[in-house]
Amino acid sequence: MIKIGILDKEEMYTVRLAAALNRRGKGKWNIIAFTDWSILEEYMKRTRLDILAGTDEEVLDKLHEEYKELFILWLREEEKPFAKKNDSIFAVCRYQGAGVIEDSVRKMISQMKSSIKHTKKMVAMYSPVGRCGKTELALEITTSGKYGEWLYIGLEDYSFFGDEYQREETEYFLYFIKEREKEKLFSLIENSSGVIPSAFSPFDSKRMEKEDIRWLVEVLREYQRYNGILFDIGTGILQDFEIFLLFDFWLVPYLPEANSMAKREKLEKLLEAYGMEGMKKGLEFLNMEQREKNIQRLDDIFCPND
Numbered sequence: 283m284i285k286i287g288i289l290d291k292e293e294m295y296t297v298r299l300a301a302a303l304n305r306r307g308k309g310k311w312n313i314i315a316f317t318d319w320s321i322l323e324e325y326m327k328r329t330r331l332d333i334l335a336g337t338d339e340e341v342l343d344k345l346h347e348e349y350k351e352l353f354i355l356w357l358r359e360e361e362k363p364f365a366k367k368n369d370s371i372f373a374v375c376r377y378q379g380a381g382v383i384e385d386s387v388r389k390m391i392s393q394m395k396s397s398i399k400h401t402k403k404m405v406a407m408y409s410p411v412g413r414c415g416k417t418e419l420a421l422e423i424t425t426s427g428k429y430g431e432w433l434y435i436g437l438e439d440y441s442f443f444g445d446e447y448q449r450e451e452t453e454y455f456l457y458f459i460k461e462r463e464k465e466k467l468f469s470l471i472e473n474s475s476g477v478i479p480s481a482f483s484p485f486d487s488k489r490m491e492k493e494d495i496r497w498l499v500e501v502l503r504e505y506q507r508y509n510g511i512l513f514d515i516g517t518g519i520l521q522d523f524e525i526f527l528l529f530d531f532w533l534v535p536y537l538p539e540a541n542s543m544a545k546r547e548k549l550e551k552l553l554e555a556y557g558m559e560g561m562k563k564g565l566e567f568l569n570m571e572q573r574e575k576n577i578q579r580l581d582d583i584f585c586p587n588d
Contacts (some may be wrong), residue, residue, distance in 0.1 A: 284311040284391055285582065287325075289336035290357070293317045295376075302380035303387065303571050327563065330582065333390055339378055346371065353390050354419065357383075369393060402503050403510030406532040408520065410545040415570050416535045417441060420514045424476065424518075429584035430509040433471065433502075436480030438516035439487055443479040452478055454488050459494050464501050468516055470503065474519070480514070488519040492525050499528045510584070526565075535568045 286303070290296040300315040307313075314331075314440055316322040321339060325331075326349065335355035336342050342354050359378035370393070374386045409416045417438065425432040435455075436443075451470055455478050458467040471478065502511050513529070526532045536546045546567060555563065566583070568576050 284332045285330065285396075286311050286313045286333040286335065286387065287316055287322060287331045288313060289316045289319065289322055289334065289338070289341070290376075291317055291337075299380065300384065303384060306380065306384050307387070311391070329579070332394065333387065335387075342371075353394055355383075355386060355390060357588055380542060402505075403531070403584070404499055404502070404513070404529045405510060406513045406515050406526055406529040407535070408515040408526075408532060409535045410517075410549050411536050411542045414535045414537050414542065418571075419535060419568075420512055422475070423580065423584060424512050429464065431476065431507060432584070433508045433511045434477045434514065435511060436478060436514045437490065437519050438514055439484040440481040440516075441480040441514075441516040443477070446478040447475055447479050453482060456481055456490065459498050460489070467501070468505060472507070476508075479572055480516070484516075484518055487516060489532065490519040491526075492521060495519065495525055496528055523553060523556060527562065531564045532567060533566045533568055533583075535570050537570055 284307075284540045288296050288300050288303075296317055296425055303311070304313045311401060313326075316325070322334075326345070331349075331352060333353045334342065334345060335357055337357045337359075339356055342356055346352055346354050352370070354371045356373040358373050359376065360380075362566045365564040372390050374383055376452065407416055407420050417436075420434060420572075424432040452474060455467070455470060457463075458470065460586070499511075515525075519525070534546070534549065536542045566579060568579070570576075
């Protein structure tokens with residue numbers, strides 16, 4: 283679902299416009315109203331917006347410079363002709379009716395779809411917490427069909443899969459990556475059930491290097507069948523945290539109990555110690571006992587943009 287933010291200091295205007303557009307686009311988009319720039323800024327550090335509408339051109343330009351993928355709708359005071367700076371910036375008079383503003387939003391969504399139709403989401407799931415349900419959640423996301431077709435790739439150290447997913451040829455998966463055998467890799471994926479289990483030997487996973495994962499992510503973006511790829515990552519291939527910069531999101535499931543919370547805290551401190559606070563942009567912690575909240579966030583990440 284498309285996520286749209288509206289930023290304006292006038293609370294009544296912002297709330298009314300958000301409510302009107304939500305009614306008109308029910309099931310297609312979700313509008314979030316903001317009257318405070320600092321709250322919007324904090325929100326965008328935690329999660330994404332696809333479109334931001336607002337009245338302050340300077341603020342909009344600043345956010346567009348920081349978030350290149352963000353589409354901007356400038357709600358102008360006047361109806362004068364507008365010279366577009368690029369294809370992701372639109373403008374409409376703020377005093378037009380909700381129907382006119384809705385038309386602009388629909389044009390933006392159409393432009394957005396045409397610009398991302400060949401892109402594919404790459405999501406990593408990793409947790410320093412054992413037995414938290416990470417792999418079960420990853421399989422549920424990729425095999426339920428709720429989010430369209432997703433490919434599961436197991437890169438865990440130790441993992442067990444039943445006969446439903448286990449195939450002898452998948453044991454060649456890591457070998458094809460190391461040898462850069464793209465066509466053989468694609469053929470193996472095509473003949474799979476949408477699930478590539480983790481290797482039988484944990485020592486095979488430990489041989490994977492960051493450049494191997496980089497190559498894999500790049501070639502899988504060419505593979506057209508799936509909406510996205512979910513990588514179930516174990517500590518064995520995690521030579522450094524920079525590997526997560528290869529992904530659009532990285533999800534960290536945890537449990538709300540003392541040892542689990544301590545490991546989550548340590549992970550955050552390690553990111554800070556290694557000077558990688560910027561990696562938190564795509565980072566999502568998932569409390570495995572807050573299912574409803576997780577479903578909402580997973581819908582944001584995994585739903586196709588339509």
